[in-house]
Amino acid sequence: MEMISLSVIGxxxxxxxxxxxxxxxxxxxxxxxxxxxxxxxxxxxxLTTFLPVSAVALATHFKNGNVRPKLAFLxxxxxxxxxxxxxxxxxxxPGPLLRKIFGLFLVAMGGYEIVSKPKKx
Numbered sequence: 001m002e003m004i005s006l007s008v009i010g011x012x013x014x015x016x017x018x019x020x021x022x023x024x025x026x027x028x029x030x031x032x033x034x035x036x037x038x039x040x041x042x043x044x045x046x047l048t049t050f051l052p053v054s055a056v057a058l059a060t061h062f063k064n065g066n067v068r069p070k071l072a073f074l075x076x077x078x079x080x081x082x083x084x085x086x087x088x089x090x091x092x093x094p095g096p097l098l099r100k101i102f103g104l105f106l107v108a109m110g111g112y113e114i115v116s117k118p119k120k121x
Contacts, residue, residue: 005034010049017053018060024050025106032099039095043102 009030013023024046031042061067090098 002035009034013046013049014053017050018057023053025109028102029106039099039102040090043090043098 009027013027013030015023016026017023024043027046027049028039028042031037031045032039037045058067093101
């Protein structure tokens with residue numbers, strides 16, 4: 001049963017990653033609620049799966065002409081610094097607090113998506 005749950009969670013997490021929504025928005029809560037994985041481990045697992053999944057999504061989006069390499073490089077520089085800082089901070093936070101922060105983030109992003117107006121293309 002656990003293997004089936006992992007496969008289903010991974011599949012839908014991959015779809016969200018490919019859509020650039022972020023597979024971790026599903027992966028972290030699913031690991032915690034369905035498989036009883038501790039918060040720190042769930043977030044670490046989500047980040048670990050991010051590497052190969054994002055490589056596939058990047059290759060697909062690059063092939064379709066959706067990537068601006070210079071902009072992506074500059075964003076990556078900032079993201080790397082933020083990732084280091086965030087990982088160091090998360091390592092020092094208790095699991096229950098980290099879980100609340102992650103939950104607030106998900107609620108805030110959901111609220112933003114509800115009230116934001118779509119951009120005209």
